Amino acid sequence: MTDKKLKILLARYKRFLLPMGVSIASVVIVLFVIFPQINSISQKMSDISEQTKKVESLRQSYSIITQSDDSALDNGVQVTTSALPTAKNIPLIFNGLSEAASSSNTTLTDFSINVGGIYGRAANFTQEGLIGAPTVEVVARVDGIDPKNTIQFAKSLVSKLPLSQINKIDISGSSAVYNISFFFKPYNSSGSTSVDSLAPVSQQDFNFINQLNTGN
């Protein structure tokens, strides 16, 4: 009885099955093809825009690298690492003190360095000083003709490399004791800065490097 009824209904509404099926197919296509594709296209366009910028930036970085003067870069690295050594560099500190004494017509009679942790694990100095770089503490004894002469050592030292900061001055007669902090900074342990957006070393940077080198 039920089959018979079904057959009757089927025979009667057979003509509506195709339009109904087509309508359902349209809805399915909209829901499962068109909407997801719109989302996917939107995402892909965003990815392409980002990727285009990245490729453009990399090309620019490559261009900057190839156009940079290698000898100027070598000089820049040499001067900047002399100004701010990557580790506690005692010969460089001694050189800075000697040059300051020489150019101020004073005599470096002795100096002591608080070397703590130069060897072994403690040498991996991660603690940063008050102004963003660790320091080596040095006490230098300088002799001059008189206080006006021995104070010239301070003026000279500030313009010499490596970078330093005078924390305490004690001058009595022709003898002076200076407490000095010499800055250093290890290379960034996270590795090289991303090359995705490498900036060129500008002329202003090179001028600054020259100033550091000449002590002006």
Next chain:
Amino acid sequence: MKDEGINLVAGRRAEQKVEHFISGPSLIIFGVVFVIATVLVIYSFLLSSQYDSLVSQETSVRAQISTVSAKRDKITIIHERLAAIRSIIAKRSSLSATVFNILSIIPDDFSLDGITADDNQVSITVTSNSLAEFADFLEQKIPSFAAKDKTGVKTVQVRAFSQSKNGYSLGLDFLMNGGTAK
């Protein structure tokens, strides 16, 4: 008895109208939907190809950059060092500048006997044979310096004034934070 027959022809015509009314637009809508879906799928495929092309371009440029990695590292090091150096120079103590600024007001014929200086205080001891020079120094130069100084001196205190065999000796404390002398 009246013969009341059923008009089956009229009912079938109505169904045919409905059938036409439904099947025509549904086929058109399906066609439109199908075309839109096809266009979107093709466009999406093209975008995927474009993205893949950009990724391969990135790989290619990175490979080019790796051939000049030494120069790249130098540029990176210079940038990193310069940033740190500029920061240190901007923030480091300018004690020697402060001391030289203070020394600049001492008359040439004064003898400088001693200086002690740190971030909080600069103390100097000067001697001279001329009381008149001291008077000028204390009444003119020191007040003028205290009013105009830009290196951080907040207060100037006379620590000691005494007479010795070498003349008159004056001890001055230049306080940076406005505190009291040590």
